[in-house]
Structure formats: structure tokens, C-alpha cells
Amino acid sequence: MSTYIVAGLGNPGPTYQWTRHNAGFLFLDHLAHLENISISKKSFSGFSGEWNFAGHRLILLKPQTFMNLSGTSVMQALQFHKVPISNLIVIHDELDLPFGVVRLKNGGGHGGHNGLRSIKENLGNGDFIRLRFGIGKSPHGDTTSHVLGKIPPDQMEILPRILDGGVEMLKVMLKEGLPKSMSLYHNKNYLEG
Numbered sequence: 001m002s003t004y005i006v007a008g009l010g011n012p013g014p015t016y017q018w019t020r021h022n023a024g025f026l027f028l029d030h031l032a033h034l035e036n037i038s039i040s041k042k043s044f045s046g047f048s049g050e051w052n053f054a055g056h057r058l059i060l061l062k063p064q065t066f067m068n069l070s071g072t073s074v075m076q077a078l079q080f081h082k083v084p085i086s087n088l089i090v091i092h093d094e095l096d097l098p099f100g101v102v103r104l105k106n107g108g109g110h111g112g113h114n115g116l117r118s119i120k121e122n123l124g125n126g127d128f129i130r131l132r133f134g135i136g137k138s139p140h141g142d143t144t145s146h147v148l149g150k151i152p153p154d155q156m157e158i159l160p161r162i163l164d165g166g167v168e169m170l171k172v173m174l175k176e177g178l179p180k181s182m183s184l185y186h187n188k189n190y191l192e193g
Helices: 020-035 067-081 114-123 143-147 153-176 178-184
Strands: 002-008 041-043 046-053 056-063 088-094 102-106 129-134
Touching (some): 002 067, 020 056, 046 067, 067 088, 067 114, 102 153, 102 178
Parallel strands (some): 088 129
Antiparallel strands (some): 041 046, 046 056, 102 129
16 A cells, blocks of 8 residues: 655635635645545644545645745655655645646646745655646736635635546546546646536
């Protein structure tokens, strides 16, 4: 049985709960609800839970360090469970993808994302799997207030469908591997139903 660390990125506290930057937390909360898992154990400078799926053991992690220190929490979990970087799945918001688009990616840069930057700095490289939730770019060019802004009501309505899509992609990846799931979902946009 292989072990994965599935780290959903976000900022702790009610102020940030429904912001675009909390896509990782929202995803893990959704997954926990669907699979009846609790992510409430205090460990690795965050909250964790465990999910067994398709012969894999998945440690679900919500770092409580604030986004720019996410790497500390992720590093602790990897070291404790002796999990290689290739078995780390990071779930995060992605400015370069429009809202409604979810993509899997292996490796790459941090693209200005403070959570990814922190993880790369702590681990020494970026060769981990990412599940990216598109949030689109701000029409006004103010990135910080866009990512920390609350998800608008029209997007909140379809958010469950998008999160469902992310769960489906993760499950296919765990069952059939990353290349297969990447090719299957490459052009999927959950706004189109």
C-alpha cells in the first residue's frame, strides 16, 4: 500500500474560509464530506485525516501556518510518514486557469503562488503533483485582493460541481495513474456541465 500526502492549501480562520485562495481547503472539506472522513487531528502544524482509497493510504493535510509558510507543514508530514516528493499531491488555486477549469500537473514553478513557493523552498524542488483549481485573473489587475476575495455568489452556486470534478480526477489518478488522468481531463471545463 503506497502512502500519499494530499495537502490542500489555504489560510486558517473564518475570515478566509470562502476566499479563492482557499481552494485547497474547500476541496479537502468537500472530499471529507463525500467520503465521511474527519480532518481534525492536530498534527504537522495543521489538521490531518486519513483516507484509504484504491489500495492507497492518503494523509489529508490542511496546513494552519498561513499560506506563505505551507511548506513547513508539508515537510513535517512528508518526513514523518517517509513519503517521497513524487507522492505529494498539492491542491491549490490557479490564477492562470479560468474559473471552472481543474487540471492535474506534475512539477513546474510556483507561478507567484506563495504556498507553492514555500513548499518548493522547504523541499528543495517542485517535483510534486498539483491539482489546480482555476480562479482566473482579476479584471482590475489587483492580484492580492482577487485571490483573497470572497468567491462571488454565482460561482459559489457551481462550486460543488467543480469540487466534485476535482474529486473524480483525484480518484482516477489514484486508480489509473497520472498520465491517464491528465489526458482524460485535459480540456474539461466544469462550467459547461
